[in-house]
Every structure is written in C-alpha cells, then in structure tokens.
Amino acid sequence: MPKPLxxxxxxxxxxxxxxxxxxxxxxxxxxxxxxxxxxKWMLGPPGWSMxxxxxxxxxxxxxxxxxRNDADGSEFGFFGKFTEVNQPAKxxxxxxxxxxxxxxxxxxxxxxxxxELTEKAxxxxxxxxxxxxxxxxxxxAVSTGMTDGMEMGxxxxxxxxxxxx
Amino acid sequence: xxxxxxxxxxxxxxxxxALADPTRRAIVARLAEGEATVNELGAPFxxxxxxxxxxxxxxxxxxxxxxxxxxxxxxxxxxAEPLDQAMDWxxxxxxxxxxxxxxxDALLEELKAKPGAKKRKRKKG
Numbered sequence: 001m002p003k004p005l006x007x008x009x010x011x012x013x014x015x016x017x018x019x020x021x022x023x024x025x026x027x028x029x030x031x032x033x034x035x036x037x038x039x040k041w042m043l044g045p046p047g048w049s050m051x052x053x054x055x056x057x058x059x060x061x062x063x064x065x066x067x068r069n070d071a072d073g074s075e076f077g078f079f080g081k082f083t084e085v086n087q088p089a090k091x092x093x094x095x096x097x098x099x100x101x102x103x104x105x106x107x108x109x110x111x112x113x114x115x116e117l118t119e120k121a122x123x124x125x126x127x128x129x130x131x132x133x134x135x136x137x138x139x140x141a142v143s144t145g146m147t148d149g150m151e152m153g154x155x156x157x158x159x160x161x162x163x164x165x
Numbered sequence: 166x167x168x169x170x171x172x173x174x175x176x177x178x179x180x181x182x183a184l185a186d187p188t189r190r191a192i193v194a195r196l197a198e199g200e201a202t203v204n205e206l207g208a209p210f211x212x213x214x215x216x217x218x219x220x221x222x223x224x225x226x227x228x229x230x231x232x233x234x235x236x237x238x239x240x241x242x243x244x245a246e247p248l249d250q251a252m253d254w255x256x257x258x259x260x261x262x263x264x265x266x267x268x269x270d271a272l273l274e275e276l277k278a279k280p281g282a283k284k285r286k287r288k289k290g
Binding site for chain 1: 177181254255257258259261262263264265266268269270271272273274276277
C-alpha cells in the first residue's frame with residue numbers, strides 16, 4: 001500500500017504534493033494524460049463526475065476539465081495550456097479556474113503546475129509543484145471546504161510541522 | 166481575548182505565519198509535552214531572552230499559546246484550537262487528493278495487468 005500523499009506549503013504562494021505509485025513512470029504518465037483514464041480517477045470529493053476532459057498534450061496545446069455535481073448539476077472546472085511536455089519525466093501546464101455554476105474568485109493570472117516523475121525499482125514518485133499568482137489564490141485553491149470539529153491529538157503536530165516547513 | 170477580534174482567515178494567516186519558523190515550531194513541540202516558563206523554553210536555543218520573548222509574542226498573537234496564572238512563573242501553555250483549524254484546512258485538501266490517488270492506484274493495477282503492460286515496462290527512459 002503506497003504511503004499517503006504529503007502536502008506542504010513551501011512558500012506563501014505554493015503548494016507541493018508528493019505521492020508514490022507502485023507502477024512504472026510510463027503508466028503514471030498515461031494516467032495523467034489520456035482523457036479516458038483521467039476521468040476514472042480525478043473525481044474529487046464524493047458526488048462529482050468529470051463530464052469534460054479534453055487534452056492536447058504538447059507544448060502550447062490546450063486542455064479543459066469540468067466536473068459536475070450529481071445532486072444539483074452544478075459544474076466548475078479548470079483549463080489552460082501545456083508549457084512543458086517531457087514524457088515520462090515532466091508535465092507542466094498553466095491552470096486557470098473556470099467558476100462555472102459553482103462560482104468563486106477567478107484570478108487574472110493562471111497558476112503554474114508541474115508534475116515531475118522519477119522511477120526506482122518499479123515505484124514512481126510524483127512531485128507536483130503548484131505556484132499561484134498570489135497567496136489569496138493559493139489559499140482559495142487549497143481550501144476546498146473546511147471541516148468542523150476534527151479531533152487532533154498532539155501526536156499529529158508532526159503533520160503541522162510538515163505543512164509549515 | 167485578543168484572538169476573537171480576527172476573522173477566521175486572518176487567524177489562519179497568523180497561525181501559519183507563526184509556524185513558519187523553526188524556533189517557534191520547536192517551542193510548540195516542547196509545549197505539547199506540558200507548560201513551561203520563558204527560561205525553560207529559551208534553554209535549548211542560543212538566543213537572547215528578548216529574542217525568545219519576541220517568538221512567544223508571535224505565538225500568543227496567533228492564539229497558539231496562552232499565559233498561565235502563576236504570576237511568578239508565568240508558564241506558557243499550548244492552545245489546540247487554532248492548530249485544529251489550520252489542520253482542517255490542509256487536511257481536507259489532502260483527503261480529497263488522497264481519495265483521487267487511491268482510485269489512481271486501483272487504475273494503475275488494472276493497467277499493469279493488461280497484456281501490453283510488460284512491453285511498456287521494458288522500454289527505457
């Protein structure tokens with residue numbers, strides 16, 4: 001069972017995600033670039049489907065993603081251009097938020113997302129670095145909904161230190 | 166209490182700013198084990214008392230520590246609620262993406278099992 005992902009905030013405009021997969025880089029790359037595969041896993045919280053997934057995977061090529069809430073039919077998404085396509089090591093793209101029916105702030109500048117894949121002994125480690133145009137944009141992107149009343153023992157302080165590091 | 170004046174997002178900013186310093190994180194870690202005086206907190210660091218006090222002020226303004234009632238010792242105590250709120254914010258995001266990646270784990274297992282998979286694996290680069 002792979003380790004759960006790690007989320008850190010390297011600066012006030014960035015998010016860094018690290019996750020390993022028990023699969024070769026080529027497969028992880030495919031799962032991130034083929035629409036029919038992306039639509040199987042990049043679904044977000046329960047109750048959402050991904051009706052739109054268009055991918056023109058080349059430098060300068062465009063992509064478009066849209067999710068739909070099954071209960072009320074509201075939609076939102078992301079779109080942008082690929083800036084770097086270096087199969088299977090690095091995929092980078094701009095990311096602009098499409099508020100759709102869900103609403104929310106839409107920064108004028110896109111975020112810059114890069115996915116870097118390294119493989120060792122059949123295990124692929126993916127580092128996703130997201131750089132936002134401002135702290136507010138970063139915070140808005142990460143706060144996909146706060147939950148109330150989570151219990152937190154002092155033992156979980158280690159997670160806080162990773163977040164703040 | 167001072168913290169009640171801040172909006173929730175301003176409070177989160179204060180908590181993250183407070184934790185964005187290794188000395189302050191070490192102080193918080195120490196206080197997780199029990200309350201301590203300024204002298205006790207400053208002992209592990211090669212730092213002047215005013216410097217330690219400055220760090221404590223940042224932590225107090227963020228609501229992460231409070232001052233005990235012992236007028237002589239004035240021990241600092243860790244307050245969990247701001248940490249709970251900060252954890253919720255990142256934790257929710259992490260949970261959503263961990264759910265995505267668990268689906269991806271299952272998909273990758275399917276792809277590995279496919280007839281073409283072995284051929285792909287032998288490819289270099």
